[in-house]
Amino acid sequence: MAVTLQQIADKAGVSRGTVDRALKERGRINPEVAAKIRKIADEMGYQPNRAGRALAMAKHSIKIGIIIQSMETPFMQGVLEGAKDAKQEVERLGATVTIRKISELDSDKVIAAMHKMKGAGYNGIGLVASDEERLADTIDQFTEEGISVVTFNSDAAGTKRMCFIGQNAGQSGRTAAGLMAEILPDNAVVQVISGYASNQSHKERAEGFINELNQCRPDVKLLGIRYAYDNDRAAAEITQEVLKEHKELNGIYLAASGAKGVCQVIGEKGLKGSVKVISNDITDSNIESLKNGTIQFILGQDAYSQGYRPVMVLFDKLFDGKDPEEEYQYTEIVIKTKYNI
Known part of the structure; x- marks a missing residue:
């Protein structure tokens, strides 16, 4: 039986997306982690099967929507960079990723974008949330209808979303x-x-x-x-x-x-x-x-990861049926002074 990326990920203690990046030498990944993954893959006799992947993706019809609010801020430009890199990775495997940019914080526009994605057959949505009851209700409704939802940067705690990715x-x-x-x-x-x-x-x-x-x-x-x-x-x-x-x-x-x-x-x-x-x-x-x-x-607070990881979490869920390991996936709090910038 062919060795899968998920089997390598389980043995290495990382996500399937991390294994994919290490074996294809793309995206951001710690060099030591990448070397460890490649060694494990060699030991397990992994052989890539692109035709099999493409066939599986065609059957899955994975469509992921990412909704980023407050796009006018410099920080969200870093979030967008991460989302774009993740989009390129999963689209090489046959998935579809659409990034919707909203200039300000506007829950009505987020809800409208969610419904448009739902109508177009999207089965996974990542979004920057806001503390609005209508948005919380929409997240719960979509989840109950089988659409996987991830929040990032700003959470919608208490809803049925899969997880939150961002700073504590x-x-x-x-x-x-x-x-x-x-x-x-x-x-x-x-x-x-x-x-x-x-x-x-x-x-x-x-x-x-x-x-x-x-x-x-x-x-x-x-x-x-x-x-x-x-x-x-x-x-x-x-x-x-x-x-x-x-x-x-x-x-x-x-x-x-x-x-x-x-x-x-x-x-x-x-x-x-x-x-x-x-x-x-x-x-x-x-x-x-x-x-x-x-x-x-x-x-x-690691803007890049807040854009990159939601796409990969949704892809892992929709492709492999893998739920996030943790509900709260916090990014690192980094302290910078003029002496260590």
Whole structure:
């Protein structure tokens, strides 16, 4: 009997998609892991059977839809890159992957895209969720009708989706609070700027930050949460307003996009270094602000994996019937300073 990719994956302790990438030397994979997989494949006598794969794929008719919200943000461009690479991989095996891009956070547009994909016979959907009851109901409805659903970047907890792929947002917020606590003076004043109240990840980051900072630095005055809707101009306006009302401001935590606008205002007012800034996402503009000292810490969350892995999880489910090993597949929280960028 021919050796399958899944048998190699089980022996190597990795996913079928990882085995495929290692044997075909494409995509992002740890070189040591790839070498181990190739050795196991040789030992098991694996021989690729492309004709058999194509026939199996024709029978499966795998159609995967990926819906990415907030596409105007630099972070989501990294998510898109990962999704495109995964699309190329599975389409070589005969599957179909369609990526739907939505510029803002809009659950109505997500639901409309889901129904359009359903009507076109898609049997797997990955999406950036938002905290909306109608979207949660739609996810449950699709799951009950046999369409596999995965959330990424922002979750829809409590629904029947297969799994969530993204950052542990609450832990990210707590991490940012711990860092902020170390660099603030006594009796400091801090502003939290988030993206959307309906984005679960934004919400959990902000709440994690506030709860942890209240615990470890009870002397700090928190001004609450302001929402910039992932918009640099809105974030800049908020920063100007806060500085006008609170000239003693010592820190800003960005739970979502908008750091470019914040840093512009801080630079113009000559407050670089005196107002401490911690931001999420390793983007080009954030890196520049980190290097010049306007931002003190960046917390990364692996945008590429958040786009790549949903496609592969859905493919494994639809092709092999393999369920995700974990409901919550968290990406790494990376801390960057100007010394390790």
